[in-house]
Amino acid sequence: MSKVETIATHFLYPSNLFVGTTHTEVTTVLGSCISVCLYDQVKKIGGINHYMLPFWNGQGLASVKFGNIAIERLIKEMYRKNCKPENMIAKIFGGANQVDFTARIGDRNAEVARDMLKEYGIRLVAHNTGGQRGRKIIFDTVSGVVRMKFVGKAKQTGGE
Template identity: 45%
Template sequence: MTTTAEKLVNVIQGDYVISNDPSTILTTVLGSCIAVCLFDATAKVGGMNHFLLPEGEGSDAGNVRYGANAMELLINGLLKKSAERHRLEAKIFGGAKMMGNLRNIGASNAAFAHQFLKDEGIRCLAESTGGTSARRIRFWPTTGLVRQLTVQGQIEQVAPVKPVAVPRQKQDDIVLF
């Protein structure tokens, strides 16, 4: 019997990672930021981005920390690794309101992600956005499996992930621990 060691790859703010390696797990911690997990189950390839704001202005607009660029780079990277656009499926995480007295950037980020996916014709299978807690996400890019923990203070708790009503939805896509 062969055992493969899992490789944990951290996706930092303003970055994205793509993998077709079954031993790779992509992980990140989110507050008001959004992580979109995209995968093609047939090609067994997926990726995750982690963006801070929906869109930038001026010369800074091309920065990966903005959703518009992070999404384009993630999609194009997946297509280069044999994914097909019509088979891409998404899961969205983050968008919490971390500071009560500031503008709700998390809600703006989540709304942007939903609109972007809708405009691109990419189905969103599940999401966990909003609230006031940070989230720790682990994503298996070759299968689409996602695990999520919420972080409240110093305590991590299991958090529910809300499936989005779509045709052909798989009930076992998300495992919580």
């Protein structure tokens, strides 16, 4: 008789992060928000965040609502599990520009992720960002695999 592995599930809400040392499938839904998925290929440990805005402005609480805080905290949590940047790979998802205005939050959110990963020496191996549609992702903390599907309808432009 073979042993059946139990896979835990976790829903990641905005302004949160998760690092799994046991087999967990982490699900989140992204619009202009970004999730950075980190995976240590040696330790087989994965971590994910879900942030809403690119930068903390220094006022109020320095929460993982902000990309620069969320990415740094995720990396530090991975370090606490003895993960090393040279063994980690990163995948970035989200960053849709779903609202017509010049702030382009989705683009700015994706840019801060790319810049910080480069700064920490963590290799970006996959990304699916931008556009006008949201995404649902499921991140497997043991394999590093991310399954993604678009959600919602693309905004129609021009014409009536």
